Amino acid sequence: MLTKQYKSYHNYEKAPVTSVAGEITTGFAAIAKKILAACEKEKTIVVLEAYPGVDRADLFALADALSPVCLIDADFCAFSKEKLADTWKEELTDDRVFGKMTTAKLSDYYESDAIEAARAQLDAVDTGVCVVAGTGASLIHPGDVTAYCDLSRWEIQLRWRAGGTNWRCDNPDDPQLTKYKRGFFIEWRLGDRLKQPLLKTIDFLIDTNKKGMPKMMNGDDFRAALKQIAHQPFRTVPYFDPGPWGGQWMKQICGLDQNEKNFAWSFDGVPEENSLLLKNGEDVMEIPAMNLVLNQPQALLGTRVYGRFGAEFPIRFDFLDTMDGGNLSLQVHPLTEYIQRTFGMHYTQDESYYLLDAEDDACVYLGIKTGTKPEEMIEALKAAQETGEPFDAERYVNRIPAKKHDHFLIPAGTVHCSGRNAMVLEISATPYIFTFKLYDWGRLGLDGRPRPIHIEHGEQVIQFDRTTDWVHENLVNAVRVLHEDEHLKAEHTGLHALEFLETTRFWFDAPFDLERNDSVSMLNLIEGEAAVVSSPTGAFEPFTVHYAETFIVPAGAGAYRIAPLHEGEHCAVIRAEVRG
Ligand SMILES: O=P(O)(O)OC[C@H]1O[C@](O)(CO)[C@@H](O)[C@@H]1O
Secondary structure (H helix, E strand, C coil): CCCCCCCCCCCCCCCCEEECCCCCEECHHHHHHHHHHCCCCCEEEEEEEECCCCCHHHHHHHHHHCCCCEEEEHHHHECCHHHHHHHCHHHHCCCCCCCCCCCCCHHHHECHHHHHHHHHHHHCCCCEEEEEEECCHHHHCCCCEEEEEECCHHHHHHHHHCCCCCCCCCCCCCCHHHHHHHHHHHHHHHHHHHHHHHHCCCCEEEECCCCCCCEEEEHHHHHHHHHHHCCCCECCECEEECCCCCECHHHHHCCCCCCCCCECEEECCCCCCCEEEEEECCEEEEEECHHHHHHCHHHHHCHHHHHHHCCCCCEEEEEEECCCCCCCCEEECCCHHHHHHHHCCCCCCCEEEEEEEECCCCEEEEEECCCCCHHHHHHHHHHHHHHCCCCCHHHHEEEEECCCCCEEEECCCCCEEECCCEEEEEEEECCCCCCEEEECCCCCCCCCCCCCCCHHHHHHHCCCCCEHHHHHHHCECCCEEEEECCCEEEEEEECCCCCCEEEEEEEECCCEEECCCCCCEEEEEEECCEEEEECCCCCCCCEEEECCCEEEECHHHCCEEEEECCCCCCEEEEEEEECC
16 A cells, blocks of 8 residues: 655755754873873862763773772662662652652762762772762762763663663562563653763763763863853754554654654654754764753743743644554643642643644544533543443543644643544643543554553542633634734744743744744744744744754854745744743
8 A cells, every 4th residue: 555645845854953052072092191191180080970871881891991999889888689679669650651850969879988988999099080970970970071971862862761670679570660660650751860960070071872872071161061051042853752543744854764664753842852963073972952941041942931830941842643553642731730730740740732734524522522521521531442342432521523724722620532534733731641541442562462551540530610612712713813914923833821821923924023022932843844043133043843853042142034035935833832
């Protein structure tokens, strides 16, 4: 059977880079040489701090390249694997997906006598280079020279899939969900909390995303690069992943591996998970985009948004591709109170679906059908779960036809899912794993197991008063025209008043200017081949975006102008900001 061809410009950039001034050094030997050149004292302590998940072979190859007179493995000062597993029981829970967000810091999990012993070992050395390496190295000593060995979250996930383990854990065969839970609720939080102050002072930042091929930039250049990015438009590096309901659209439009059966998700605009590529000449290094959030929160987010969320990026753009695929699970997200009380999250997973493309039969399931009896629907869901018999979704949930450029708003508590044959640009609050699946259409996950269903959570948050008329009036194309002239139409498309994001769609065939609202802007070119984002005051270099690419304009970039790349081309962008 021939796969349908979708209209494509073949210009989606899968590996967007940002040019920066800092020199990039590649390979263990060259990196060691640079670090050693910074060791000015007769006795120098080099700290190689490592994000949880950095490959230990890489880390110690680097430590060895420094020919240390004394080498301390920081991981040995941490709690034993057994003690950690026991200590984290409450955060890890027995659930397949959900843990509880830790409020701890990494130093809570180190043995003070082991740290004292390590310090005594360092004190005993009179001359030469001593290296303290590993996660928590900077807890043992602040370092005369400090390098931070970093790793992106996507690479960590790929390593887990290939049999890698969590930090201080022997779990190569654990399901990916189990590894992810420990990463998401504990390791990444501890890692980021330790990293944030270090980013201000480290002498070097080392990218360890490619095993055996570390790359390094010196600390001042690295901080200058982050500052630069916080004042200009940029893109994060998207990643794409297959799924049980995945489709064929991204494969063509984003130029992905044609041999993959499907692609379901793409995170293109989730700084918490995506990376940045820094380029200097021919050299490129990868860093977690979270570094930018941690180091430049105010310039990136704006004072108002930073004041409200802290160093967290609250907006998420991602793709859900069901073109020639299947329905997403019928699902609901927790209300704010529920996510705070149950999972320790600050704010909840409010969502919206913007239809980038759709087949004639596309639909979105949204809200409860008027007249539904809550107990009856929950009983039917539970029965489907227990017996494997189908759940009659259309009896209880509104099935609403969906077409290109429709925008469906999904405040938490609203039962929903995209049906098949839709290409969704999800414009949502950042939390992304708090999905209570109610029904998964009787199919299995890619691992051959049924995916986790959480009716017992779902039934506590479903808003049964979001019925048919209310949904149509409030959640489907709630579009308000803000401005219209010959070359520009600006429309407010959402989100619902219960959600903290504001979305505006701009149709244009000539340049137009956007004022700022002290909020970071996240945008996507939803129509047209390409557009150019520029600064009316020349504050940054013009930046070209292509069809379907998500891009970020930091608050620090100031006012910006968007123009079609090809004069007169009919284009559109959708912009999300935090409501003022
Ligand atoms: O649970 P499914 O069927 O995979 O649905 C798609 C997923 O994508 C999200 O919209 C974003 O990650 C979640 O809400 C949801 O889990």
